[in-house]
Amino acid sequence: xxxxxxxxxxxxxxxxxxxxxxxxxxxxxxxxxxxxxxxxxxxxxxxxxxxxxxxxxxxxxxxxxxxxxx
Amino acid sequence: xxxxxxxxxxxxxxxxxxxxxxxxxxxxxxxxxxxxxxxxxxxxxxxxxxxxxxxxxxxxxxxxxxxxxxxxxxxxxxxxxxxxxxxxxxxxxxxxxxxxxxxxxxxxxxxxxxxxxxxxxxxxxxxxxxxxxxxxxxxxxxxxxxxxxxxxxxxxxxxxxxxxxxxxxxxxxxxxxxxxxxxxxxxxxxxxxxxxxxxxxxxxxxxxxxxxxxxxxxxxxxxxxxxxxxxxxxxxxxxxxxxxxxxxxxxxxxxxxxxxxxxxxxxxxxxxxxxxxxxxxxxxxxxxxxxxxxxxxxxxxxxxxxxxxxxxxxxxxxxxxxxxxxxxxxxxxxxxxxxxxxxxxxxxxxxxxxxxxxxxxxxxxxxxxxxxxxxxxxxxxxxxxxxxxxxxxxxxxxxxxxxxxxxxxxxxxxxxxxxxxxxxxxxxxxxxxxxxxxxxxxxxxxxxxxxxxxxxxxxxxxxxxxxxxxxxxxxxxxxxxxxxxxxxxxxxxxxxxxxxxxxxxxxxxxxxxxxxxxxxxxxxxxxxxxxxxxxxxxxxxx
Numbered sequence: 001x002x003x004x005x006x007x008x009x010x011x012x013x014x015x016x017x018x019x020x021x022x023x024x025x026x027x028x029x030x031x032x033x034x035x036x037x038x039x040x041x042x043x044x045x046x047x048x049x050x051x052x053x054x055x056x057x058x059x060x061x062x063x064x065x066x067x068x069x070x
Numbered sequence: 071x072x073x074x075x076x077x078x079x080x081x082x083x084x085x086x087x088x089x090x091x092x093x094x095x096x097x098x099x100x101x102x103x104x105x106x107x108x109x110x111x112x113x114x115x116x117x118x119x120x121x122x123x124x125x126x127x128x129x130x131x132x133x134x135x136x137x138x139x140x141x142x143x144x145x146x147x148x149x150x151x152x153x154x155x156x157x158x159x160x161x162x163x164x165x166x167x168x169x170x171x172x173x174x175x176x177x178x179x180x181x182x183x184x185x186x187x188x189x190x191x192x193x194x195x196x197x198x199x200x201x202x203x204x205x206x207x208x209x210x211x212x213x214x215x216x217x218x219x220x221x222x223x224x225x226x227x228x229x230x231x232x233x234x235x236x237x238x239x240x241x242x243x244x245x246x247x248x249x250x251x252x253x254x255x256x257x258x259x260x261x262x263x264x265x266x267x268x269x270x271x272x273x274x275x276x277x278x279x280x281x282x283x284x285x286x287x288x289x290x291x292x293x294x295x296x297x298x299x300x301x302x303x304x305x306x307x308x309x310x311x312x313x314x315x316x317x318x319x320x321x322x323x324x325x326x327x328x329x330x331x332x333x334x335x336x337x338x339x340x341x342x343x344x345x346x347x348x349x350x351x352x353x354x355x356x357x358x359x360x361x362x363x364x365x366x367x368x369x370x371x372x373x374x375x376x377x378x379x380x381x382x383x384x385x386x387x388x389x390x391x392x393x394x395x396x397x398x399x400x401x402x403x404x405x406x407x408x409x410x411x412x413x414x415x416x417x418x419x420x421x422x423x424x425x426x427x428x429x430x431x432x433x434x435x436x437x438x439x440x441x442x443x444x445x446x447x448x449x450x451x452x453x454x455x456x457x458x459x460x461x462x463x464x465x466x467x468x469x470x471x472x473x474x475x476x477x478x479x480x481x482x483x484x485x486x487x488x489x490x491x492x493x494x495x496x497x498x499x500x501x502x503x504x505x506x507x508x509x510x511x512x513x514x515x516x517x518x519x520x521x522x523x524x525x526x527x528x529x530x531x532x533x534x535x536x537x538x539x540x541x542x543x544x545x546x547x548x549x550x551x552x553x554x555x556x557x558x559x560x561x562x563x564x565x566x567x568x569x570x571x572x573x574x575x576x577x578x579x580x581x582x583x584x585x586x587x588x589x590x591x592x593x594x595x596x597x598x599x600x601x602x603x604x605x606x607x608x609x610x611x612x
Contacts, residue, residue, distance in 0.1 A: 004584050005500025007335070007486050008426040010095055014337030016408055023408050037407075038341065038400040040416045045396055048440060055445045059455045062526065066458050 089180065094588040095491060099256075103184035104174035107240075108167045108492050109580075110191055112485070115163035116576055118198065119478075122155035123569045130517075130562035132534065135552055137559070145534040146213065151205045153214030157473065158230075158316070159198045162237050164481050165271065165323045166191070169244040171488070172268030172326060179256045182246035190239030197232030200225055213532065215309060218289065218300040227290035234286070238279045241272045263346055264333075267326030270350040275319045277358055281311035303370040314361035317469070320477040321391065322353050324439070327480040328398045328432060334487055335429040336422060338398075338405035346397050352390035359383035366456040373453070380451045388448055395440045427503045431483025434511035439476030442518050443468060461532075463558075464525030467518050474565075475514035482572050483507065489579050490586045498578040502571050510568035516561030524554035 017023070027037045035042045090099045125148045131139040132148075140148060174181050181187055203225075204210040210222035248269070251257060261269070285308040291297045329346070332338030340346055362379035365371055406418035413421075423429045446468040449455050459465060486503060489495050497503050527548045529536050536555075538545045 002498040002578060003500055004496035004498055005503070006490055006496055006586065007428050008423045009335040009428055009487065010490055010588075014335070014405065014409060016337065017410065020408055023410075023412075027404070027407055027412075038403040040418060041396060041400040041403050043415060044399060048395070051441055052445050052448075056449055059449050059452075059458075063454060063458055 093491060098175060099178040100492075101174050101180045103181045103187065104170050105492055107170045107181065107184075107187055107191060108175070108488070111163050111167040111170070111240075112488065112492075113580070114191075114195060114198070115160050115167065115481075116573055118155045118159035118163060119569065120573050121202065122152055122160055123566050123573075125149075125152035125155065126562065126569075127566050130559045130566070133536075134555055134559035135537070136556065138535075140534075142534040143208075143211065146211050147205065147208060149532065150211060150213050151202070154201060154205065154230075156478075157214060158233070159201075161320055161473070161477065161481075162233075162316070163194065163198075165275070165319060166194070166237065166240045167488075168323050168327065168484075169241065169268055169272055170247075171492070172265045173244045173247040173251070175492075176262055176265050177248070177251040177257050179247055179251035179254065182243055182250045187240055187243040190236045190243065193236030193239065194233050195236075197229045197234070197236060199229075200232065201229030204229060215313065216289070217309075218292070218302050218305045221293055224290060224293040227286055227293055231283070231286050231290060234279050234282045237275065241275045241279070244268075244272050263340060263343060264326050264330045266347055267322055267329065267350050270354050271319050271322035271326065273354050274315060274322055274357060278312055278315035278319060281308055281315065285309050285312060303368065306365060306368060307371075310361040310364040311358060314364055315358050317473060318353060318357040318360075318387070320473055321357075322350065324435065324477040324480045325350070325391075325394045325398070327484045328394070328436060329401070331428050331432040331480070331483055331487070332398060332402050332405065335426050335432065336402055336405050337409060338401040339408060341397055341400045341404055345393060349390040349393035349397070352386050352393075356383045356386040356390075360387050360451070363451045363456065366451075366453050367460045376453055380453065384451050385448075388444070388451075391440075391444060395436065395444070398436060425504050427486045427497075427507050428483045430504075430511075431479050431486075431507040434507055435476050435479040435483065438471055438479070438511060438515060438518070442515070442522075443471030443473075443476055446522060447472060459525065461530055462525035463521045463529045463531050466531050467520075467522030467525055470514065470521065471518040475511065475518060479507065479510060479514075482510065485572070485576055489576065489583075493580050494586050495579045495583040496586045497575060498583045499571075499575050503575050506568050506571050506575065509571070510565055513561045513564030513566075513568055516557055517565055518561075520554045520557035520561060524551050524558065527551045527554070529555070 032039075089102045091102070091105075092098070093100055128140050128148045129145070129152055131137045132145050170181070170187075173179065201210070204223050205226070210216075210226035212220040212222045212226075216222060216226075248261070248265075260266070285305060288297055289300055289305070292300050329338070329340070359379045360383060362371075362376060363384060366376055366380065402422070403418045406412075406422065411418045411421040422433075446464065450459050450465070450468060486497055489497055525531070527550060529547065529551050536545075536547065536551070
């Protein structure tokens, strides 16, 4: 017989602690720097942009091989 | 302060109390017909998925030169079945379930005109069955695009038309349900972001289905001999307003599910709701013009028309995806940090519930959709680059990353929540369910990347034999193409195994599984913090 389960989000619903407003204010403080309140996501965005640029310019290079001039 | 759940509101006096139940987990009132409409549409989508994935196994084992399983005629037949069953039936049935969930369930409302909604659902079922019969019996070997002058049996077109009419009816019922909910005050303020995203999906669906009618009705009449001919260029232009726009229904529905899963799994807090809503509006305004990128090498359109549609309008839709690609992970990060997972740059990600199939499916859906599907898609939208990619395996490499690894993955993830919440059953084979998103993401990553690279070396799409055996000309390929096609099979079979696992889990849970009856009325209380920025949970109305 199969083993049953329920996803974590239902058996252990995500809750904010009572001091959520203080946490939020701290996250938005000026000392957080230019990466802001979500620094991890900002870094991931730059990883994405790097991958985008690499793939985009590889395509133009490939195009130059396929359609040679002269 | 608001909470992630919407407070129960006074019911309409005309609706008997027994027509609603209160969800023991979320506290929402769920209308009886809404629940059953979600169930039937979801089950129909799983049946379509099963047919589609069986066809997929036949396809990957044929595209793998070392096996080359199917004869040519069956390859094209199965390719037609795969495309129609997956891209149309599986996806749109599931989207109908999403619309009823985002409308009636999230707004705690009754369904407007439930009998009409049921008529729409059964019309879709009849249309899907009719189309499947025509395809499997070899009377519609025209591939999903059914480009004229390829002609299928009239009942094939009739089946598609019936399916589209049924979907349109259900979409209109969704809009009517929004009016009912607003009039009966079942929610306060604006609709939740998830519902807002579903509304954009529904608007795009109406645009899409009207284009579908505009092209399939004349084609149906042509197949009956009542119209002498259909112009192929005109067909392609209008058909892609259906074919590509329908994928944008997927994108809007998928992004809505991203916000939903973020809220359910980690209590994500939307960074800036105006930005997210604006991004959804960009989809509505610009995504239909993006269909023009399918016509970039067609001779009948001017370069100016192509450039305006694909290099300006399309980028506005791409901008919308990039905005969501930032705001969804950012809302997850903010939610996690507010819950105390605030260590370092990526502590929030490390401490995330990776064993929750809803969460892992959410993350993999975002990553593969964005990194593989998004980047490849934008490059194809450039006219010059499209010349080297057109009709090669790079194209299916791209759209399998978006529709399969993105949309289907998100649908799978939310299924693990819909089964307890809507079917009121526990998840069977839960350990397998926890692994399923990993297997699917891994398989699809190998599959899409290998397909893309094989296409880069010139391997054609939609072709039974890339070696062109017995042809009067020689078509040399780099030897790496064979290796890549082997990886396509490996990744495809891994993903197919994962899909079979998903179907087993879903079917066993729904029809043979243990009931799920939470004792206490628990709310996933994710509060909306006060100043300074007032971010809001994705499920809360503003």
